[in-house]
Amino acid sequence: MTSNLPAAPRRRLRWPWVLALLLSPVVLLAVSVINVLTPDRPAATLRRSLASASPTTLDTRIQLSVGPLLLGATRFGLSLIHNPELDRIRPVLGAVRHASIGVYAAGPASDRTASAVSLEATRAAMVARGWQRLVGVIDDRSTVMIFTRESRFADGPIDLCLAVRDGGDLVVVSTSIDGDRLADWVAHDLPHLVRSELPWITRKPVSAPPTRGT
Amino acid sequence: MTSSLPRALRASFIAATFSVALTASALAGQTQEPGYVDFGPMKPAAKGEFVEVNIPTGLLRFASRLAKSQDPAAAELIANLRRVRVNVVTLDDENRAETVARMETVRRKLESEGWMQVVSVREKDGGDNVNIHVKQQSDDSIDGLVVTVLQGKGEAVFVNIVGNINADRIGELAQRFDIEPLRKLKLPPAKS
Numbered sequence: 566m567t568s569n570l571p572a573a574p575r576r577r578l579r580w581p582w583v584l585a586l587l588l589s590p591v592v593l594l595a596v597s598v599i600n601v602l603t604p605d606r607p608a609a610t611l612r613r614s615l616a617s618a619s620p621t622t623l624d625t626r627i628q629l630s631v632g633p634l635l636l637g638a639t640r641f642g643l644s645l646i647h648n649p650e651l652d653r654i655r656p657v658l659g660a661v662r663h664a665s666i667g668v669y670a671a672g673p674a675s676d677r678t679a680s681a682v683s684l685e686a687t688r689a690a691m692v693a694r695g696w697q698r699l700v701g702v703i704d705d706r707s708t709v710m711i712f713t714r715e716s717r718f719a720d721g722p723i724d725l726c727l728a729v730r731d732g733g734d735l736v737v738v739s740t741s742i743d744g745d746r747l748a749d750w751v752a753h754d755l756p757h758l759v760r761s762e763l764p765w766i767t768r769k770p771v772s773a774p775p776t777r778g779t
Numbered sequence: 780m781t782s783s784l785p786r787a788l789r790a791s792f793i794a795a796t797f798s799v800a801l802t803a804s805a806l807a808g809q810t811q812e813p814g815y816v817d818f819g820p821m822k823p824a825a826k827g828e829f830v831e832v833n834i835p836t837g838l839l840r841f842a843s844r845l846a847k848s849q850d851p852a853a854a855e856l857i858a859n860l861r862r863v864r865v866n867v868v869t870l871d872d873e874n875r876a877e878t879v880a881r882m883e884t885v886r887r888k889l890e891s892e893g894w895m896q897v898v899s900v901r902e903k904d905g906g907d908n909v910n911i912h913v914k915q916q917s918d919d920s921i922d923g924l925v926v927t928v929l930q931g932k933g934e935a936v937f938v939n940i941v942g943n944i945n946a947d948r949i950g951e952l953a954q955r956f957d958i959e960p961l962r963k964l965k966l967p968p969a970k971s
Contacts, residue, residue: 684829685820699838701831703823713838723841748844 605630605665607696607726608739611712612667614690615683615728615735623669623735630665660746662722664738671735684708687728696726707731723747814914814923814941818866818885822877827869827933834863856951860942870933878935882927885937886910889925906931919946 604612608630616623631639640658643651687710688698696712712726722741729736823829834842843858868878889912890896898911908929914922926938 684823697835698831698833699835700833701829703829705826713835744841744844748841 600632601630601635602628603630604628604667604737605663605739607691607694607712607724608665608667608737610690610694611687611710611726611728611739612669612735612737614687615671615730615737617686623671625667625669627666627668629667630663632663636661636663656746656750660743660750662741662743664740666739667737669735669737671730671733684710691726696724812861812922812941813916814921814939815862816885816889816923816925816939818864818937818939819881821866821868821881821937822874824869824871824874826871828867829869830865830867832863832865836861839863852951856948859944859948860940862939862941864937864939864941866935866937868935870935879929882929882935882937885925886912886927894925902931904931916943920944921946921949924949 603609612623636658640655643655643658684701684703688701691698691712696714698710699713700709700711702709708728708730710728714724723744724739724741726739727737821829821831839857839860839862843854846854846857868874870878886896894912894914896910896912898909900907900909902908910927912925912927914924916922921944922941924938924940924944926936928934928936930936
């Protein structure tokens with residue numbers, strides 16, 4: 566009788582580990598899916614600030630965030646495809662470290678006073694989180710705001726956060742870009758791309774031949 | 780006699796106060812660069828455009844790196860700039876008085892702080908009203924430049940360029956940033 570007693574504690578100790586092992590892939594998958602389907606922090610701050618200044622609620626149409634892991638997997642997958650068009654933009658894809666994009670239905674555009682209030686309130690909310698506004702534009706139909714974190718320009722990636730409201734649609738994008746790679750691509754590959762895809766840019770204007778008088 | 784505050788809490792409080800003081804002084808230093816001017820908040824009109832552009836030092840240096848291989852002269856010019864700010868405000872009956880008053884206040888403040896007015900244009904029949912002020916560092920360089928324009932068509936423009944700008948380069952700056960009144964600007968001798 567007493568020889569059976571030690572077996573019971575060992576069975577109880579094994580179950581939590583087995584359960585953890587079985588559930589961990591599911592949990593990891595769930596966390597990954599949640600990360601992909603939710604905006605990153607800067608985009609969330611920007612969206613929240615705009616939503617609080619808007620008279621209507623924001624309905625999400627698209628929400629996608631891709632981090633280094635997913636981007637790396639995408640780049641690896643694309644590296645297996647041999648395509649001249651892809652080859653031109655591979656360096657740009659390589660420069661993106663992470664990206665978050667959200668498209669929302671924002672209802673009818675609010676009046677200009679509300680847009681101005683929104684512009685200022687959003688700026689204050691982002692400044693409180695270490696962001697600085699690069700561009701703020703309001704016109705009759707749309708509002709555009711672009712933010713950056715200046716301290717990151719000297720070294721490390723460039724962080725950009727952008728919001729565009731056009732009529733009833735709102736797009737919020739947040740990204741982190743490797744500045745060195747982007748600078749290299751702009752310096753070396755962009756001119757060739759522009760010349761090949763947009764030859765009219767480099768073509769000299771042809772003067773009209775003189776017309777003969779009657 | 781022991782303090783009522785635990786030692787760790789006191790140390791944290793002192794560190795926090797020191798950090799706040801350092802940050803405040805750093806921020807103050809940043810916004811009080813010679814050549815920097817605070818235009819204050821602008822009020823948009825009910826219709827038309829409202830534009831604000833604020834390009835900080837880091838982004839200007841990045842732009843300089845981008846331009847280096849294609850246009851080294853432009854890259855050098857941009858690298859010497861510390862900040863570029865532009866505000867364009869469409870005027871209507873709601874914001875005209877306030878914006879015009881703000882522009883006059885900015886112009887008076889510049890002159891009281893030793894900025895030199897180098898261009899003044901007053902077109903007839905409600906045309907453009909343009910002032911350009913510079914903050915001179917020496918006879919051939921400036922710390923900053925402010926352009927204020929009231930356009931007859933109903934727009935106010937404020938431009939502030941901060942940086943170590945050589946007088947010879949001002950025309951080049953005007954060309955690149957499309958500031959028409961600057962194209963033929965000549966600096967007077969700096970006051971001693």
